[in-house]
Amino acid sequence: MSGPLSRLKAWHRERKLERVRPERRDFDRTVSRFPILHDLPSTALDALFERSTEILAGKDFFGAAGLDPSHDDLLDVAVLAALPILSLDIDWYRGFHTFILYPGEFVAEVEEMTEDGLIHTGPEIRAGEAWAHGPVVLAMEEVRRSGQGQGFNVVAHELAHQIDQLNGDMDGYPPLPKHMDRQQWAQVFSAAWQRLQDELDHDQEPSLDPYAAESPAEFFAVATETYFDTPGWLHDQHPDIYAQLDHLFQISKWFRN
């Protein structure tokens, strides 16, 4: 496509990116706050810089509960959000337009069905939340605890939910790139899901954060969080899951050349 309209669109897009593109030294300072980014080769960091800029340009950021998000807050979120789509593209975030940022953990009203079939609505403390086709809600305190290489990454977790629901329900079955085998994905995740259920049933040490056992959607989100935060650990503990997630997110390719 190279008609006048697409040239105009490209021009607008470039102007918008220029307006929000952070200073490189501010980006570098953000990267320094998150140890999981320290080993990325410089080519990957350059790509992360561009991807973060696309996120700043394409998404809205709102504060909640009295938070007026600072430029550093926006950069923390944009840089961590850029990592899952570093080897993909911004289109993988087409399912939402807005980040809502709370200063700390927030209270969400949740509906829950009890064993007797009644639906209760009640408060629940959250570090993050991904609504169906709605905003990504994050607590900044938890964002800053993410990406430390300790297995916790609320940004990767909530964005995994967003990617999961691109093809319909949040069910742990995201759209897969053409080079991936859907059946193999299902087999690997079902087996790991079963293993975690068995471990919990038998009071054994769980091989993944037990929160993953809540639902296949949470399993995928927790596994994704682990893939980005403690990849070496996931590779050793769950080589099959690591391989599937690496086919999807393709982070290891940056280290190959």
Ligand SMILES: [Zn+2]
């Ligand atoms: Zn979740």
